[in-house]
Amino acid sequence: xxxxxxxxxxxxxxxxxxxxxxxxxxxxxxxxxxxxxxxxxxxxxxxxxxxxxxxxxxxxxxxxxxxxxxxxxxxxxxxxxxxxxxxxxxxxxxxxxxxxxxxxxxxxxxxxxxxxxxxxxxxxxxxxxxxxxxxxxxxxxxxxxxxxxxxxxxxxxxxxxxxxxxxxxxxxxxxxxxxxxxxxxxxxxxxxxxxxxxxxxxxxxxxxxxxxxxxxxxxxxxxxxxxxxxxxxxxxxxxxxxxxxxxxxxxxxxxxxxxxxxxxxxxxxxxxxxxxxxxxxxxxxxxxxxxxxxxxxxxxxxxxxxxxxxxxxxxxxxxxxxxxxxxxxxxxxxxxxxxxxxxxxxxxxxxxxxxxxxxxxxxxxxxxxxxxxxxxxxxxxxxxxxxxxxxxxxxxxxxxxxxxxxxxxxxxxxxxxxxxxxxxxxxxxxxxxxxxxxxxxxxxxxxxxxxx
Amino acid sequence: xxxxxxxxxxxxxxxxxxxxxxxxxxxxxxxxxxxxxxxxxxxxxxxxxxxxxxxxxxxxxxxxxxxxxxxxxxxxxxxxxxxxxxxxxxxxxxxxxxxxxxxxxxxxxxxxxxxxxxxxxxxxxxxxxxxxxxxxxxxxxxxxxxxxxxxxxxxxxxxxxxxxxxxxxxxxxxxxxxxxxxxxxxxxxxxxxxxxxxxxxxxxxxxxxxxxxxxxxxxxxxxxxxxxxxxxxxxxxxxxxxxxxxxxxxxxxxxxxxxxxxxxxxxxxxxxxxxxxxxxxxxxxxxxxxxxxxxxxxxxxxxxxxxxxxxxxxxxxxxxxxxxxxxxxxxxxxxxxxxxxxxxxxxxxxxxxxxxxxxxxxxxxxxxxxxxxxxxxxxxxxxxxxxxxxxxxxxxxxxxxxxxxxxxxxxxxxxxxxxxxxxxxxxxxxxxxxxxxxxxxxxxxxxxxxxx
Numbered sequence: 001x002x003x004x005x006x007x008x009x010x011x012x013x014x015x016x017x018x019x020x021x022x023x024x025x026x027x028x029x030x031x032x033x034x035x036x037x038x039x040x041x042x043x044x045x046x047x048x049x050x051x052x053x054x055x056x057x058x059x060x061x062x063x064x065x066x067x068x069x070x071x072x073x074x075x076x077x078x079x080x081x082x083x084x085x086x087x088x089x090x091x092x093x094x095x096x097x098x099x100x101x102x103x104x105x106x107x108x109x110x111x112x113x114x115x116x117x118x119x120x121x122x123x124x125x126x127x128x129x130x131x132x133x134x135x136x137x138x139x140x141x142x143x144x145x146x147x148x149x150x151x152x153x154x155x156x157x158x159x160x161x162x163x164x165x166x167x168x169x170x171x172x173x174x175x176x177x178x179x180x181x182x183x184x185x186x187x188x189x190x191x192x193x194x195x196x197x198x199x200x201x202x203x204x205x206x207x208x209x210x211x212x213x214x215x216x217x218x219x220x221x222x223x224x225x226x227x228x229x230x231x232x233x234x235x236x237x238x239x240x241x242x243x244x245x246x247x248x249x250x251x252x253x254x255x256x257x258x259x260x261x262x263x264x265x266x267x268x269x270x271x272x273x274x275x276x277x278x279x280x281x282x283x284x285x286x287x288x289x290x291x292x293x294x295x296x297x298x299x300x301x302x303x304x305x306x307x308x309x310x311x312x313x314x315x316x317x318x319x320x321x322x323x324x325x326x327x328x329x330x331x332x333x334x335x336x337x338x339x340x341x342x343x344x345x346x347x348x349x350x351x352x353x354x355x356x357x358x359x360x361x362x363x364x365x366x367x368x369x370x371x372x373x374x375x376x377x378x379x380x381x382x383x384x385x386x387x388x389x390x391x392x393x394x395x396x397x398x399x400x401x402x403x404x405x406x407x408x409x410x411x412x413x414x415x416x417x418x419x420x421x422x423x424x425x426x427x428x429x430x431x432x433x434x435x436x437x438x439x440x441x442x443x444x445x446x447x448x449x450x451x452x
Numbered sequence: 453x454x455x456x457x458x459x460x461x462x463x464x465x466x467x468x469x470x471x472x473x474x475x476x477x478x479x480x481x482x483x484x485x486x487x488x489x490x491x492x493x494x495x496x497x498x499x500x501x502x503x504x505x506x507x508x509x510x511x512x513x514x515x516x517x518x519x520x521x522x523x524x525x526x527x528x529x530x531x532x533x534x535x536x537x538x539x540x541x542x543x544x545x546x547x548x549x550x551x552x553x554x555x556x557x558x559x560x561x562x563x564x565x566x567x568x569x570x571x572x573x574x575x576x577x578x579x580x581x582x583x584x585x586x587x588x589x590x591x592x593x594x595x596x597x598x599x600x601x602x603x604x605x606x607x608x609x610x611x612x613x614x615x616x617x618x619x620x621x622x623x624x625x626x627x628x629x630x631x632x633x634x635x636x637x638x639x640x641x642x643x644x645x646x647x648x649x650x651x652x653x654x655x656x657x658x659x660x661x662x663x664x665x666x667x668x669x670x671x672x673x674x675x676x677x678x679x680x681x682x683x684x685x686x687x688x689x690x691x692x693x694x695x696x697x698x699x700x701x702x703x704x705x706x707x708x709x710x711x712x713x714x715x716x717x718x719x720x721x722x723x724x725x726x727x728x729x730x731x732x733x734x735x736x737x738x739x740x741x742x743x744x745x746x747x748x749x750x751x752x753x754x755x756x757x758x759x760x761x762x763x764x765x766x767x768x769x770x771x772x773x774x775x776x777x778x779x780x781x782x783x784x785x786x787x788x789x790x791x792x793x794x795x796x797x798x799x800x801x802x803x804x805x806x807x808x809x810x811x812x813x814x815x816x817x818x819x820x821x822x823x824x825x826x827x828x829x830x831x832x833x834x835x836x837x838x839x840x841x842x843x844x845x846x847x848x849x850x851x852x853x854x855x856x857x858x859x860x861x862x863x864x865x866x867x868x869x870x871x872x873x874x875x876x877x878x879x880x881x882x883x884x885x886x887x888x889x890x891x892x893x894x895x896x897x898x899x900x901x902x903x904x
Contacts, residue, residue, distance in 0.1 A: 002523065004527055010459065075534070145829055167872075171872070174878050175822055175826075373628060379558070379627055419620035420620070426627065
């Protein structure tokens with residue numbers, strides 16, 4: 001019988017996360033205050049607890065995973081690595097295709113990998129409440145569950161349009177005890193200002209971040225928690241790639257190319273960075289490909305500049321590839337990729353040509369997702385469909401060239417809460433969005449004037 | 453670190469299913485034709501392919517799992533056995549609680565365990581189309597995926613009210629290539645007759661079975677596929693209990709009591725029967741508890757009599773605990789348990805006092821499900837919540853008595869497509885239904901007059 005599932009024994013689960021900062025030739029550009037001056041540490045402390053700030057600033061290569069975090073990880077980790085025999089056969093490609101499946105986590109995606117340690121460190125620091133934002137709902141679900149496990153109250157500002165369109169993600173967060181609000185709310189200055197201008201504002205991830213940060217900064221018992229973008233979040237996600245390396249070793253294979261969806265960057269960084277570590281330690285070069293939506297192409301068409309993390313300008317500024325903090329992404333179904341910027345670390349590595357990026361249009365990603373589901377069974381999240389599209393495209397190139405490359409992608413989550421988008425695709429009602437160059441150029445004019 | 457997840461190596465996956473018929477003192481009562489006379493074999497052959505009929509009639513103790521079926525099983529099997537440390541702690545019980553998690557199958561429940569072999573055997577027999585019915589959608593999803601994997605077209609008659617209320621389950625079936633119709637349809641005599649009487653008939657599982665059977669019987673290329681009740685379905689599901697036995701052996705424990713939801717019976721039979729085999733071979737007695745909804749209490753309050761499997765009277769009659777084939781179960785959210793009867797095998801074992809049964813009301817099952825989700829992370833299917841309720845009740849009895857019993861339940865699926873019911877529970881809008889004795893007595897009068 002063909003081996004399709006590569007299971008890493010629990011005893012082999014990594015004990016440390018990997019910090020890519022240690023292997024970069026240039027140190028990361030420092031964050032700047034929202035006023036464009038060097039960041040005031042007190043501002044960070046009003047938003048994040050000290051252990052999180054320490055991780056965010058760390059250049060230490062290996063960071064120990066706390067025992068209590070590993071114990072909870074073990075409920076679903078190590079996650080399986082699959083060899084996609086049936087998909088390879090359906091494509092008729094000589095390429096070998098592998099995928100790591102993060103959708104078996106109780107929250108249904110890789111997001112729980114960072115939610116658990118974030119709740120843990122905040123609990124250690126005596127914090128009793130966390131605020132956060134969520135778009136598609138994957139991050140909000142994960143933090144609700146993590147908060148429940150550590151006895152921390154979680155308030156989630158959910159983008160209003162998603163709150164209305166995705167009632168089941170909201171029920172999921174509430175089942176785990178999270179409090180979910182439709183953002184913009186009238187509980188924050190930001191929300192009230194936006195609602196005064198337009199009571200029907202549908203919300204955006206940028207607005208929800210502004211509200212969550214504003215509330216956290218105003219209460220001593222409360223901190224803010226972010227599900228992507230920042231260094232410590234990418235650090236926590238490296239458990240994906242670290243496990244995958246051991247699983248590849250079990251079958252005596254190693255990837256030539258790795259594909260992961262890229263919005264904020266935690267998905268991509270989580271699976272790709274550990275392979276960069278191998279290369280930095282003298283191993284072979286693996287092509288690391290960040291896959292983004294062509295309607296929200298921060299890496300492939302954005303500017304490399306200092307910009308805010310939110311849409312209002314509350315957060316510190318980071319050097320990053322950005323479409324402009326006030327960019328309003330079109331309503332694609334991969335809600336987790338609807339973000340104006342990208343992680344500083346991912347941006348720096350792209351800028352230094354250490355990684356690659358490609359943009360793919362929405363309808364083609366769903367075509368790939370359905371093809372995958374029919375061959376392999378699992379229905380992927382719309383975000384994951386981006387990686388699948390890019391991987392299938394490469395597998396088809398291999399079919400033409402006859403190359404037997406080893407391809408690997410991160411199946412970051414299942415699509416059980418995204419069936420409405422599959423429905424639209426199957427009935428021919430899904431759209432692609434063009435992103436006009438004039439808008440990109442105009443956004444450049446609105447970027448904060450801070451020198452990199 | 454505490455061990456919470458007990459993983460059976462792939463090489464240890466059972467090679468045979470277990471047939472409980474071999475260990476029953478009395479042979480199963482024969483099925484009767486819908487006319488009350490001994491069943492005409494040609495009638496069976498119009499509905500089922502020969503290998504399935506052979507399995508249905510078999511008394512062979514161990515039945516080999518075909519290699520191709522095992523290969524597909526291996527995509528998600530062996531499923532994990534969990535020790536529920538966090539739930540035990542939340543309950544403050546000295547009892548040890550274990551659960552087997554079938555929700556990691558790509559279709560999200562245990563139903564795929566039988567869908568795969570049913571598609572396989574029909575393919576072997578040269579069948580190119582399958583019809584079936586679905587209520588909540590778990591079975592329809594599983595058969596869609598199984599059909600896709602073996603290149604068999606699948607048409608699903610979905611109870612109309614579910615079709616309207618659960619569009620995402622429908623999208624899931626369509627993503628896997630299944631054709632989904634809202635039953636009653638105007639494609640069958642049964643459907644046309646029902647629609648003529650009432651164009652707004654919301655449908656029922658019994659009606660959908662009638663339509664699916666009628667179509668299969670009328671086409672040479674088509675057979676019918678059932679997701680529960682019948683012997684061969686329960687046979688396929690025994691892989692759950694067989695794996696669990698090996699997993700208990702790995703940690704040196706063994707259950708005192710086993711709980712499983714019971715509608716048609718495949719969930720219960722799948723997990724419980726292998727432990728009955730142990731006892732039949734001289735092992736210790738395990739209390740096997742079938743848990744049913746108090747609003748659809750076929751075992752605990754029904755009659756033991758010959759009755760039809762569908763609501764119209766198309767199918768053969770089986771000796772079973774039944775509420776009457778025309779019983780219309782109230783609209784509880786555990787759609788998989790809304791069935792008027794129970795499997796003949798489960799019924800016989802209950803009649804012979806080899807197993808136990810208990811009925812639990814809906815609201816209490818959701819209270820148990822939410823408590824479980826907050827402790828263990830996984831959000832259970834409403835069907836599974838029945839087993840959780842009964843298990844928690846026993847764990848609380850152990851807390852009073854100080855007994856450290858080993859309790860085990862089957863977490864048959866996740867609740868990702870059932871969040872609307874959690875929403876109702878959390879907002880206090882979920883109802884319990886009483887099942888009046890007068891209705892049970894009246895149903896007895898309408899049972900077909902066939903002597904057991």
